[in-house]
Amino acid sequence: MxxxxxxxxxxxxxxxxxxxxxxxxxxxxxxxxxxxxxxxxxxxxxxxxxxxxxxxxxxxxxxxxxxxxxxxxxxxxxxxxxxxxxxxxxxxxxxxxIAPTRFENVNDLASLEKYLQGVTLEALIKKLSEQGITQKAFAESIRMSPRHLSAIRSSELRHHYFHELGATKLACLWVLEHIKPE
Ligand SMILES: [Zn+2]
Structure with missing residues (x-):
């Protein structure tokens, strides 16, 4: 065990x-x-x-x-x-x-907020790269500068939060759901 x-x-x-x-x-x-x-x-x-x-x-x-x-x-x-x-x-x-909110259990705005708080942008970007999507390619697809995405990502890890952090996580989740690896 x-x-x-x-x-x-x-x-x-x-x-x-x-x-x-x-x-x-x-x-x-x-x-x-x-x-x-x-x-x-x-x-x-x-x-x-x-x-x-x-x-x-x-x-x-x-x-x-x-x-x-x-x-x-x-x-x-x-x-x-x-x-x-x-x-x-x-x-x-x-x-x-605190029990982590599972992605499958997100069904309203309250659970969405909990889920987004429980997952780091770092972890989501890592998942993207496992699907063959680089941080740079992802940033460019949403017209964000890769440097800015890096800043949002590393700031969260030291507890400084950009206003667009949640929205950026949502964009990652959308890509993870909809863009399949080739
Ligand atoms: Zn300190």
Whole structure:
């Protein structure tokens, strides 16, 4: 039997954050709100020096990674990410478990919104490329500059959201449904 998502995530976080939290990280450990876990990803928010930051830790086929919307947290590694790791290890129950919405179950605007929130543009572009459609070709087909598409894609991963993020995901989904690989 395979290990539960929560169990796998816990073990990965334990091995990546095995030491003690720094003094800077400690201040944030009990301060998170809107904490949730979807599968092997946790997300929470915290009040930082320059506003509210969104912080996440994800375990996927590439291993464990973290990201934060603060100005140094682009690729993870800031003390908010460290604090989130320790907050999860200390009190997993404070993270609301969210069941991912499956694409087949999208049947109204509310479920569409949930689905779009639960899938990254990165993942959708990867699916396109598995169907033989490059990021560049997709961007050009909807008359978006490939550079702009890249910006939308990478910004989402560090919790900065372009207004057209949802619409771009929808465009990907349409292409995935309707344009079949040759
Ligand atoms: Zn940060």
């Amino acid at each position: 395979s290990e539960s998502d929560a169990g796998a995530l816990t073990r990965a976080i334990q091995s990546a954050w095995s030491g003690q939290p720094s003094a800077k990280a400690k201040r944030y450990i009990g301060a998170f709100f809107n904490a949730s876990r979807t599968g092997k990803k946790i997300v929470a928010q915290v009040e930082g020096k320059h506003g509210t930051y969104t912080v996440s830790i994800l375990l996927d086929e590439h291993g464990i990674s973290s990201a934060c919307s603060c100005y140094i947290g682009k690729g993870g590694g800031c003390h908010h990410c460290d604090a989130l790791a320790f907050a999860f290890l200390q009190d997993k129950k404070s993270f609301t478990k």
